[in-house]
Amino acid sequence: MGESPSTALHTDRYELTMLDAALRDGTAERRCVFELFGRRLSGGRRFGVVAGTGRLLGLIRDFRFGHEELRWLRDEKVVDAATLDYLEEYRFTGSITGYREGELYFPGSPILTVEGTFAEAVVLETLALSVLNHDSAVATAAARMSVAAGDRPLAEMGSRRAGEASAIAAARAAYIAGFAATSNLEAGRRWGIPTMGxxxxxxxxxxxxxxxxxxxxxxxxxxxxxxxxxxxxxxxxxxxxxxxxxxxxxxxxxxxxxxxxxxxxxxxxxxxxxxxxxxxxxxxxxxxxxxxxxxxxxxDSYGVGTSVVTGSGTPTAGMVYKLVARQDDAGGWVGVAKASAEKGSKGGRKAAFRTLDRGTATSELIVVSDGFEAVDTAASHPDARALQVLLVTDGEPDAAFEGPAGVQAAREHHAYAREELPVRALALSKSDPAIPTVYREADERSAGQ
Amino acid sequence: MGESPSTALHTDRYELTMLDAALRDGTAERRCVFELFGRRLSGGRRFGVVAGTGRLLGLIRDFRFGHEELRWLRDEKVVDAATLDYLEEYRFTGSITGYREGELYFPGSPILTVEGTFAEAVVLETLALSVLNHDSAVATAAARMSVAAGDRPLAEMGSRRAGEASAIAAARAAYIAGFAATSNLEAGRRWGIPTMGxxxxxxxxxxxxxxxxxxxxxxxxxxxxxxxxxxxxxxxxxxxxxxxxxxxxxxxxxxxxxxxxxxxxxxxxxxxxxxxxxxxxxxxxxxxxxxxxxxxxxxDSYGVGTSVVTGSGTPTAGMVYKLVARQDDAGGWVGVAKASAEKGSKGGRKAAFRTLDRGTATSELIVVSDGFEAVDTAASHPDARALQVLLVTDGEPDAAFEGPAGVQAAREHHAYAREELPVRALALSKSDPAIPTVYREADERSAGQ
Missing domain, CATH: 3.20.20.70 (Aldolase class I)
Known part of the structure; x- marks a missing residue:
């Protein structure tokens, strides 16, 4: 575990009590697909910016239950002895695919797809959402400021208006979305971001x-x-x-x-x-x-504080983490979704593409698969850009997305992806998303093209 | 330093470059009084709730520059060698008085008064504001929800909509302001807050x-x-x-x-x-x-997520940390303040009282002293409640305000202080502060009463 503090209790209680019950009834080992996505773009944004992914990978490495965490869970009787045994050995061994950090997202974009047993995947919900919701809200606001500033550099100076740890994450998110520097020294040390003052x-x-x-x-x-x-x-x-x-x-x-x-x-x-x-x-x-x-x-330049670290009126991206597919007892895959008019989700695994017309984005194309078989992302959409990459394989995060190098890559990718936006996406007023999200069934796509 | 990570670089770059220049020109050792306060109640709140104080005391304990921090500052040439030597030995040795955690505050309330040399006091600005601004924004929103809920219990369930570390602080702030429980397990472990799910x-x-x-x-x-x-x-x-x-x-x-x-x-x-x-x-x-x-x-009960952890539209309390008095070369005290219509501050050290009429608060009385001599808080306002307590003495935080015991005390103090509010303070609509802030000069007060 190295010297990093455990992140395992950055977790809602019900994740562990569900795990407890699932270990008893045998469903804990069912293979599952959880998806992290936003139902809408909060605050009338025309596009969203994914941020936090590289941070999350490091926090998943540190998601281990140490003696102190286990003792507290036992003393508080949060879970039973069998669950404590499971948690003592816990290590995420599944896979995570998702949008690159810095990528744009739209309603329904499968920003992360977490595959593993129910037990290992469900307990990551709170941590994954905390990181992505906060950092993406800041990055989305920062990108709008970057658009407004044009060629004039922006410095992030809002540490004092955000929680002391979130301030560092906010500096990082703002830099990914186009800011030139931060006043926060720890953001400089930890993530290699230029500092100023x-x-x-x-x-x-x-x-x-x-x-x-x-x-x-x-x-x-x-x-x-x-x-x-x-x-x-x-x-x-x-x-x-x-x-x-x-x-x-x-x-x-x-x-x-x-x-x-x-x-x-x-x-x-x-x-x-x-x-x-x-x-x-x-x-x-x-x-x-x-x-x-x-x-x-x-x-000549702008220093921005409160508004960027608080998401300029939208302090959280409002993303959710939903079970979209699972195995049944026979080993077959079943797409699942809550039934609700305003809070429903779309079952099934998703493959995502940004369709382009002469380099300009025209839609967020989401291909839905009822089963679990991977959708072939490469073959059938030569005119579109595949949006998902493998972030974690068999529990091992891809180090290329972590650390200062990951931040630089995310910043460059964001600049690249933003270039594809249609001009209407760059207006600041509240509006619908700049491009529509289009769903297609995997079969239909295979058949139709 | 124990096992706690250093918080010394949770700091804006200019704090250290000002320190660097002050060590050169000799002003670093001038005794100073910095004051942390809000110019107004953001979001049309009728009262504010102080939170974060107990957390801040622990973070000030961990505010030490270790080898890694110093090496980075040297490599980045943030400060010169003499300043690095100063930082290596840095430990806050001054005193901090302030409002109890859970106390109510109004525009101008001297929530913290930090006294020490310029060098040791200026570098705490970013950390102190990060903690107080975040936690107080959450506590203020939580108190309004607690008022609205009456006797029905509230559970804080918003971890997924806040940065992963701020989520823990938010659970703590909500509990202080009247929530009954949190879903966040780490908040339970670290601060002794009941958890639910x-x-x-x-x-x-x-x-x-x-x-x-x-x-x-x-x-x-x-x-x-x-x-x-x-x-x-x-x-x-x-x-x-x-x-x-x-x-x-x-x-x-x-x-x-x-x-x-x-x-x-x-x-x-x-x-x-x-x-x-x-x-x-x-x-x-x-x-x-x-x-x-x-x-x-x-x-029968409410679970509240996004709105409480994001301050229900006001994600930061907007407090500032201002130099209000300093010694001159002759050792005399000078009250100082920026000249600005909308962003000015009132120079001089402050003593704060809540005046009461048959148990109901009628004003926030702030007695201003041009010099540094302590205002006698006990004698002259028997009909008022003195609001400041000693939090840090000669660099040593008062342990009674820290840890789970500090959280319980803050929760109880909040309930006590809220009972003093006039009924109009409990309405939810935007308004002016529920009681006026009244300034009085120390001399005038002594003379007049």
């Missing part, structure tokens, strides 16, 4: 004068640093900044006021002072709409 | 028939268990449930449909079948408004 108002207030604060910062960090100019009076702050650092000052940060107006005034003042290369970064309560509204203003 | 739709779908699934669950968990009855057809599900478990069945869970109608139908059916003691729990996308709308329906 300027200074706080406390820095200026600590010193007897703004000039002393600026002078000290420039001496420590060089003239390439970014000075925060709005602690007292922005016009005086800019004048002091250039007087102290010279016209080679790297940047100034504005954190208050009516940003389109203030940015214009500061740009004019900097140019008058000869600091034509000094960059302006703005950071006050920005979201994708505020960023879009600054498109015509002389702003 | 029923079964998922996958449980029914795993079995060949609903009856087999119910029979197995009752055999494993006893007739006191709660059966999920809406997988196929709720009326048939209820009939099967009572046939299998008998009229002594503990409960049924309904997770879909128009809940006021369905709950009434299920209650009537249960009563007809003689299962008059079988409880009904409902769990479908509930928030405080949906809970209030079910007040007249025959529901």
């Amino acid at each position: 300027t200074a706080a108002h406390a820095w200026t207030l600590l010193h007897d004068t703004e000039e002393k604060a600026f002078r000290s910062q420039v001496e420590a960090l060089g003239t390439g640093t970014t000075l925060l100019v709005d602690t007292y009076d922005t016009r005086a702050g800019v004048e002091t900044a250039i007087r102290v650092a010279g016209t080679g000052l790297g940047g100034v940060r504005i954190d208050s006021g009516d940003l389109p107006i203030v940015a214009g005034e500061v740009r004019a003042q900097l140019d008058e002072l000869g600091a034509t290369q000094t960059r302006i970064t703005v950071t006050s309560d920005l979201d994708e709409y505020a960023i879009a509204a600054l498109a015509a203003s002389p702003v | 029923t079964a998922a739709h996958a449980w029914t779908l795993l079995h060949d028939t609903e009856e087999k699934a119910f029979r197995s669950q009752v055999e494993a968990l006893g007739t006191g268990t709660t059966l999920l009855v809406d997988t196929y057809d709720t009326r048939a599900g209820v009939e099967t449930a009572i046939r299998v478990a008998g009229t002594g069945l503990g409960g049924v869970r309904i997770d879909s449909g128009d809940l006021p109608i369905v709950a009434g139908e299920v209650r009537a059916q249960l009563d007809e079948l003689g299962a008059t003691q079988t409880r009904i729990t409902v769990t479908s996308d509930l928030d405080e408004y949906a809970i209030a709308a079910l007040a007249a329906s025959p529901v």
